[in-house]
Amino acid sequence: MFKKQNIALWLLSAAVPLIAVLPLPDFWIAQLNYIGLYSLVCLGLVLLTGVGGLTSFGQAAFVGIGAYTTAWLTLNTGLSPWLTLFVGLAFTAVSALIVGMITLRMSGHYLPLATIAWGLSLYYLMGNLDALGKYDGLLGLKSLSIPGVNGDIDIGQGRLFFVLTWAILLAGAIALLNLLDSRPGRAIRSLKGGTQMAEAMGISTFRYKVTIFVIAALFASVAGWLLAHFQRTVNPSAFGLKMGIEYLFMTVVGGVGYVWGAIVGAGLIKLLDDQLQVLLPALIGTSGSYEVIVFGIALVLVLKYLPDGLWSVVARKLPRPPRAVDWQNAEALPERRKPTHGERVLSVQAIRKQFGGLVAVNDISFNIEAGQIVGLIGPNGAGKSTTFNLITGVLRKTSGQVNFCGEDIGHLSSREISRKGMARTFQHVKMIPDMTVLENVALGAYMRGSSGVLSSMLRINKTEEQRMMKEAQRQLERIGMGAYLHEQAGNLAMGPQRLMEIARALCCDPALLLLDEPAAGLRHKEKQGLAQVLRQLQGEGMSILLVEHDMDLVMDVCDHLVVMEFGTLLTQGTPAEIQASPAVRAAYLGTEH
Numbered sequence: 001m002f003k004k005q006n007i008a009l010w011l012l013s014a015a016v017p018l019i020a021v022l023p024l025p026d027f028w029i030a031q032l033n034y035i036g037l038y039s040l041v042c043l044g045l046v047l048l049t050g051v052g053g054l055t056s057f058g059q060a061a062f063v064g065i066g067a068y069t070t071a072w073l074t075l076n077t078g079l080s081p082w083l084t085l086f087v088g089l090a091f092t093a094v095s096a097l098i099v100g101m102i103t104l105r106m107s108g109h110y111l112p113l114a115t116i117a118w119g120l121s122l123y124y125l126m127g128n129l130d131a132l133g134k135y136d137g138l139l140g141l142k143s144l145s146i147p148g149v150n151g152d153i154d155i156g157q158g159r160l161f162f163v164l165t166w167a168i169l170l171a172g173a174i175a176l177l178n179l180l181d182s183r184p185g186r187a188i189r190s191l192k193g194g195t196q197m198a199e200a201m202g203i204s205t206f207r208y209k210v211t212i213f214v215i216a217a218l219f220a221s222v223a224g225w226l227l228a229h230f231q232r233t234v235n236p237s238a239f240g241l242k243m244g245i246e247y248l249f250m251t252v253v254g255g256v257g258y259v260w261g262a263i264v265g266a267g268l269i270k271l272l273d274d275q276l277q278v279l280l281p282a283l284i285g286t287s288g289s290y291e292v293i294v295f296g297i298a299l300v301l302v303l304k305y306l307p308d309g310l311w312s313v314v315a316r317k318l319p320r321p322p323r324a325v326d327w328q329n330a331e332a333l334p335e336r337r338k339p340t341h342g343e344r345v346l347s348v349q350a351i352r353k354q355f356g357g358l359v360a361v362n363d364i365s366f367n368i369e370a371g372q373i374v375g376l377i378g379p380n381g382a383g384k385s386t387t388f389n390l391i392t393g394v395l396r397k398t399s400g401q402v403n404f405c406g407e408d409i410g411h412l413s414s415r416e417i418s419r420k421g422m423a424r425t426f427q428h429v430k431m432i433p434d435m436t437v438l439e440n441v442a443l444g445a446y447m448r449g450s451s452g453v454l455s456s457m458l459r460i461n462k463t464e465e466q467r468m469m470k471e472a473q474r475q476l477e478r479i480g481m482g483a484y485l486h487e488q489a490g491n492l493a494m495g496p497q498r499l500m501e502i503a504r505a506l507c508c509d510p511a512l513l514l515l516d517e518p519a520a521g522l523r524h525k526e527k528q529g530l531a532q533v534l535r536q537l538q539g540e541g542m543s544i545l546l547v548e549h550d551m552d553l554v555m556d557v558c559d560h561l562v563v564m565e566f567g568t569l570l571t572q573g574t575p576a577e578i579q580a581s582p583a584v585r586a587a588y589l590g591t592e593h
């Protein structure tokens with residue numbers, strides 16, 4: 001979704017200097033300046049809302065922090081605006097960090113509501129502080145200037161300001177595109193699908209939510225700094241809730257999932273707004289903010305007919321060149337020490353889970369030795385998934401103990417457990433549909449890398465990125481998925497999707513692989529393929545816990561079976577013993593008689 005838009009990047013980079021020298025009327029340059037400023041805020045919203053799935057109505061408040069900081073400081077201390085920019089960014093980062101830490105643990109409607117509250121309170125704060133000129137704001141700012149040979153060069157409000165704003169905007173867009181196509185970027189893109197998968201890959205979802213909240217705020221703060229020196233005055237009305245809503249509106253109309261959607265949306269809304277403010281009163285005959293009504297209707301129509309925004313139409317038409325393969329010579333990622341054959345990998349001792357009065361898992365015990373495939377079977381509702389979730393740390397045990405490679409992991413979170421080398425797949429495939437198979441699988445290698453947001457934005461993460469891609473390719477080829485590398489994950493059939501999840505889990509370099517119903521929804525041939533993959537992995541020394549409904553598969557590949565019924569352990573043994581067990585026949589295989 002992000003790579004293929006490089007054409008747009010080249011076009012825009014060429015258009016900016018061209019527009020600067022063309023004899024466009026000043027009115028249009030001013031319009032483009034506003035569009036550049038708004039786009040910068042919208043760019044932050046693309047990351048926060050479009051990619052990260054966190055809706056904020058409060059971005060205008062961060063614009064206000066950037067604007068007021070530079071206004072107050074340049075007027076009262078005479079500091080250079082090039083310095084106050086960084087003071088403003090620091091203020092913004094601290095406030096976004098505090099607001100983010102408090103609100104980002106909230107889910108559902110609470111986050112948007114909290115950002116509304118934040119936007120409102122900052123608006124009233126700006127309007128009531130004497131030092132900030134109350135609702136009149138601060139007047140008489142200087143425009144930006146740069147030192148030149150014959151004195152300072154005034155950047156002013158015209159073409160130079162246009163070049164500055166759009167250069168910043170372009171740099172921001174490139175940084176964002178770089179970020180989204182990187183280790184932290186893949187982590188950010190996994191946020192929208194819920195936290196379970198991301199955490200199972202070792203990603204701290206909360207940390208990334210706060211991170212993108214701060215980044216979006218910083219984009220807004222830069223826009224505020226520019227705006228203050230563009231308008232040469234600041235007052236609260238530009239930073240209130242109405243503007244906060246408008247920024248979100250622009251981004252959604254343009255295409256909240258696309259970097260270029262931000263610019264398209266900001267441009268369209270700004271131009272329409274101006275035209276409608278003149279046109280509508282002339283048409284209707286009385287003055288009033290009729291454009292608001294038109295925008296309201298337009299938003300509903302866009303949401304209904306183009307829910308991914310206007311840019312989605314263009315994005316679909318743009319060519320999608322496959323990722324350039326530049327990692328052949330990359331060094332392999334380091335691997336953890338794995339238990340040797342026969343060593344105990346997992347020891348589950350009397351684990352128990354109660355949901356109120358229901359005992360879903362009743363003192364279950366079993367072991368897994370290195371190189372074994374252990375099947376966990378039982379009728380629907382027997383407690384298999386709950387057991388799986390207790391082992392992987394998704395649910396907290398009521399009692400009992402789980403040892404992994406000799407270490408008690410009972411108190412650890414699913415993220416910490418995955419970092420210790422337990423990798424899993426999901427009963428319902430969890431992936432990022434608009435990323436390629438290769439990129440999805442590379443998400444599994446997250447904890448084997450270390451590049452952060454800044455190095456990714458600056459593209460100085462290349463070596464590590466190549467190592468991750470090489471590992472992802474290796475794991476896909478290992479399970480026979482080599483032909484699917486550059487395929488869009490969302491376009492895959494169920495079978496390849498499940499194999500992709502296994503490759504992703506293998507990318508974590510696990511000591512134990514946990515598969516939750518990997519054969520569900522597969523066709524007969526695909527099941528045979530899966531069985532072969534599992535046997536091959538076992539041959540390579542992998543230890544596997546398999547929760548599965550499909551009896552043929554389980555009997556075929558498992559060394560040891562654990563049978564559950566109504567939360568309790570019915571029996572355990574080899575497939576042959578289980579098949580011969582009268583208790584199991586009665587409880588589970590009884591239908592075959």
Ligand code: ADP
Nearest residue numbers: 355358360378379380381382383384385386387
């Ligand atoms: P299985 O995976 O073997 O089909 P589960 O582990 O999903 O079974 O469920 C075992 C029992 O625990 C079921 O009776 C189910 O209704 C109950 N259960 C599972 N999760 C919860 C929950 N979060 N709250 C209450 N009951 C639950």
Ligand code: MG
Nearest residue numbers: 384385386427
């Ligand atoms: Mg289940």
